[in-house]
Amino acid sequence: MRVVVVGAGMSGARLAEELRRAEPDPETLSVTVLGDEPEAPYNRIMLSHVVAGGMGDPGATRLKPSGWWERNHIGVRTAASVQGVDRAAREVELADGERVPYDHLVLATGSEPTIPPIEGVRGPDGSLAPGVFPLRDASDCRGLTAHLEEHPGRVALVGGGFIGLEVACALARSGRDVVVVHPRAWPMDSHLDSGGGRVLIRALDELGVRVVTGARAARWDGSALGLDDGTEIDCRTVVLSAGTRPRTRLAAAAGLEVGRGIVVDDTMRTGDPDITAIGDCAEHRGCVTGLVGPAWDQAGVVAARITGATPAALYTGGVAVTRLKAFGVDVVSLGDLAEDIHDTAVEVTVVCEPSRGRYARVDVVDGRVAGAVLVGHPEPVGFLTQLYEHALPVPDDVLSVVLGRADASTTDTPSTMPAAAVVCRCNGVSKADLVHAWSEGHRDVAAIASHTRAGTGCGGCSAAVDGICGWLRDCA
Numbered sequence: 001m002r003v004v005v006v007g008a009g010m011s012g013a014r015l016a017e018e019l020r021r022a023e024p025d026p027e028t029l030s031v032t033v034l035g036d037e038p039e040a041p042y043n044r045i046m047l048s049h050v051v052a053g054g055m056g057d058p059g060a061t062r063l064k065p066s067g068w069w070e071r072n073h074i075g076v077r078t079a080a081s082v083q084g085v086d087r088a089a090r091e092v093e094l095a096d097g098e099r100v101p102y103d104h105l106v107l108a109t110g111s112e113p114t115i116p117p118i119e120g121v122r123g124p125d126g127s128l129a130p131g132v133f134p135l136r137d138a139s140d141c142r143g144l145t146a147h148l149e150e151h152p153g154r155v156a157l158v159g160g161g162f163i164g165l166e167v168a169c170a171l172a173r174s175g176r177d178v179v180v181v182h183p184r185a186w187p188m189d190s191h192l193d194s195g196g197g198r199v200l201i202r203a204l205d206e207l208g209v210r211v212v213t214g215a216r217a218a219r220w221d222g223s224a225l226g227l228d229d230g231t232e233i234d235c236r237t238v239v240l241s242a243g244t245r246p247r248t249r250l251a252a253a254a255g256l257e258v259g260r261g262i263v264v265d266d267t268m269r270t271g272d273p274d275i276t277a278i279g280d281c282a283e284h285r286g287c288v289t290g291l292v293g294p295a296w297d298q299a300g301v302v303a304a305r306i307t308g309a310t311p312a313a314l315y316t317g318g319v320a321v322t323r324l325k326a327f328g329v330d331v332v333s334l335g336d337l338a339e340d341i342h343d344t345a346v347e348v349t350v351v352c353e354p355s356r357g358r359y360a361r362v363d364v365v366d367g368r369v370a371g372a373v374l375v376g377h378p379e380p381v382g383f384l385t386q387l388y389e390h391a392l393p394v395p396d397d398v399l400s401v402v403l404g405r406a407d408a409s410t411t412d413t414p415s416t417m418p419a420a421a422v423v424c425r426c427n428g429v430s431k432a433d434l435v436h437a438w439s440e441g442h443r444d445v446a447a448i449a450s451h452t453r454a455g456t457g458c459g460g461c462s463a464a465v466d467g468i469c470g471w472l473r474d475c476a
Contacts, residue, residue, distance in 0.1 A: 001029050004100055006082050007108030008035025011279030011295035013063050016074045018303035026073035036081040039138050047141045052170035058138035085254040087272055104274055111244035111280035120220040131222055134240045135167055151236035156225045158217045160187030162324050164241030169326035172208040179233050180211045187211055191333035195352055196359045196373040203357035203376055207328045246281040246288055261288040266314040268302050276302050294318030319389050330378050334388045335371035338363050349398045360402045367393050379404025414471035424454035424461040438472045445469050
């Protein structure tokens with residue numbers, strides 16, 4: 001069987017890996033990944049760290065060491081831009097005219113940055129003006145890094161979502177003067193309530209990131225960013241982080257159903273049984289996640305069905321857990337918060353310490369966590385996430401949970417953490433998985449990461465993995 005994956009991003013690469021893991025014989029299952037970038041698959045989540053100067057070149061974020069794809073008989077073709085899909089012939093056509101046949105095609109085309117309508121942000125030829133950069137791929141990263149070396153002054157970021165704040169904090173850590181422009185009343189407004197948003201603004205200010213809210217970027221002249229309220233921000237660099245949109249052109253041109261993304265069912269199949277879609281480009285049950293964890297879950301389902309490892313595997317949706325773990329600020333959002341904290345059907349518990357940059361809110365409905373927001377408040381994260389993901393009953397004293405004092409909150413300690421506790425959310429790696437890997441001889445963080453994938457996603461669990469390794473080392 002010939003499987004062709006269009007897209008060498010984090011979801012396409014994970015699918016290829018899962019396929020080969022389930023079917024090691026390349027004669028039985030041929031896997032080809034077509035990526036339009038010149039780089040081998042890399043972790044784009046870490047690009048902000050590259051810009052901040054902590055990881056050298058984007059090549060340092062590659063997902064696998066040199067030669068890994070070849071050794072595992074996975075054909076990764078870089079700079080291979082797919083221009084069309086011939087469903088009747090079951091072939092994809094590359095920009096150079098080559099046609100690549102498939103038995104099953106997977107679209108993992110990802111997403112592209114949204115370019116807001118700012119006067120002067122584009123040049124006469126339609127390309128972005130000098131000094132203006134998104135940060136979506138390695139090319140953007142290299143361009144921005146080179147520009148910052150020549151223009152070390154203030155940087156303005158347009159958009160205060162997760163990606164924008166991650167980049168802002170990384171740049172501030174490297175010594176940059178950073179201003180974030182966000183049109184809503186507080187950053188990360190789709191994930192935080194007003195209390196959490198206001199505390200976050202204060203925490204960011206302490207880190208050297210100034211946030212301008214309630215205003216939109218309107219003009220760019222190469223030396224200043226003008227806002228629609230008349231404010232002028234002097235800067236030579238603008239980073240666009242105003243969201244993304246699924247890349248659906250190939251699917252639409254091939255006659256597949258497209259809404260916000262490429263429409264798929266619970267098997268991740270499109271209307272064509274020989275074509276599936278995963279990751280940022282896929283729309284499942286009306287939702288486009290844009291997160292790496294669900295994309296990797298989708299890759300697992302598709303691989304299980306294609307290889308026959310689990311023919312009935314289904315993707316029924318991911319758990320809404322999102323985490324920003326930038327230098328100096330930690331934000332976690334679980335589920336959905338009630339619009340009215342006085343709603344009698346919801347038990348709302350809030351702890352707010354603005355001067356310490358700490359805020360926590362937990363909404364409980366019918367004895368279960370319905371939503372939570374934690375800003376600079378890491379103590380209850382592990383326990384609350386377990387309660388939410390598994391719909392477990394919340395202890396009667398919710399405040400003790402929020403303060404990290406509930407008995408079960410000691411699960412943050414390696415020795416008392418339950419074996420089933422999930423340590424790496426991106427990859428679904430539990431404490432038991434880490435202990436098992438250790439027992440098999442993987443005796444350091446790098447070896448455990450290679451064996452279990454823990455820490456290879458957003459990196460937010462790195463400290464926990466390191467702590468468990470230290471505990472295992474002490475117990476040996």
